[in-house]
Amino acid sequence: xxxxxxxxxxxxxxxxxxxxxLVGGGLVSGLGLATIxxxxxxxxxxxxxxxxxxxxIAGEATVTPGKVKLDLPPLSENGNSVxxxxxxxxxxxxxxxxxxIHVVTEKNPQPxxxxxxxxxxxxxxxxxxxxxxxxxxxxxxxxxxxxGSFWSDTRTVIVTLGACLEDxx
Amino acid sequence: MARALINVPAKAKRxxxxxxxxxxxxxxxxxxxxxxxxxxxxRDIITSFACTYNGEEIFQADLYPAITxxxxxxxxxIATESGTIAFTWRGDNGFSVAESVNITIE
Numbered sequence: 001x002x003x004x005x006x007x008x009x010x011x012x013x014x015x016x017x018x019x020x021x022l023v024g025g026g027l028v029s030g031l032g033l034a035t036i037x038x039x040x041x042x043x044x045x046x047x048x049x050x051x052x053x054x055x056x057i058a059g060e061a062t063v064t065p066g067k068v069k070l071d072l073p074p075l076s077e078n079g080n081s082v083x084x085x086x087x088x089x090x091x092x093x094x095x096x097x098x099x100x101i102h103v104v105t106e107k108n109p110q111p112x113x114x115x116x117x118x119x120x121x122x123x124x125x126x127x128x129x130x131x132x133x134x135x136x137x138x139x140x141x142x143x144x145x146x147x148g149s150f151w152s153d154t155r156t157v158i159v160t161l162g163a164c165l166e167d168x169x
Numbered sequence: 170m171a172r173a174l175i176n177v178p179a180k181a182k183r184x185x186x187x188x189x190x191x192x193x194x195x196x197x198x199x200x201x202x203x204x205x206x207x208x209x210x211x212r213d214i215i216t217s218f219a220c221t222y223n224g225e226e227i228f229q230a231d232l233y234p235a236i237t238x239x240x241x242x243x244x245x246x247i248a249t250e251s252g253t254i255a256f257t258w259r260g261d262n263g264f265s266v267a268e269s270v271n272i273t274i275e
Contacts, residue, residue, distance in 0.1 A: 112233040121227040123186035128243040
């Protein structure tokens with residue numbers, strides 16, 4: 001978490017510096033802040049924390065995009081509750097089924113969201129839940145198949161009001 | 170005792186894929202927030218959820234602070250036999266709730 005925060009700060013500083021060199025003067029801080037979330041989503045495609053989390057889930061195996069479908073609203077007004085559905089294209093037979101589904105995020109204080117274990121008894125690989133998002137960011141769903149392969153799907157969610165940041169009343 | 174809502178069809182055909190929806194009341198305090206005087210609010214979340222069908226585990230989930238307050242989880246299973254579908258939620262500070270519903274296979 002600390003590492004991630006330092007990294008974010010560094011990026012923010014870089015952006016502010018570049019904005020400063022372009023515009024200069026009093027406009028800088030306002031302009032810089034407004035562009036931060038958009039710029040970060042584009043610049044930090046895979047921050048270290050999420051990459052590490054994916055490594056811990058998949059180990060040495062390669063994670064291939066495909067087979068998984070992650071359903072998320074492209075824009076969320078309230079980061080405190082974002083519904084998500086993960087479905088995986090699998091026959092769900094004892095020989096070929098989804099063993100686990102993991103969801104990780106890029107910029108939440110912790111990358112993990114949920115880890116689910118299922119099996120052929122599920123009939124189909126389809127789960128839904130609701131998550132918190134602290135900022136506009138990338139969400140990745142990873143499916144572990146019974147043959148040991150890993151598949152993923154990635155979605156970007158724009159969050160207007162992030163979770164975790166509100167003041168307690 | 171936390172209140173849990175469970176939605177399972179009362180009757181199903183043998184071999185039918187049924188959807189199970191669960192919702193439980195819980196604050197899911199992340200442990201990342203501070204109160205007005207700057208003191209960190211300790212983490213208080215549900216860490217695991219499990220579902221068994223006639224004693225056999227069919228679904229298990231590990232939850233993290235990124236799950237919303239009042240966690241909602243929906244998943245599917247194949248209706249095999251008439252019997253009991255049991256649910257357990259466990260979490261920080263000894264939180265533990267067990268619920269069960271009956272299902273009839275036609």
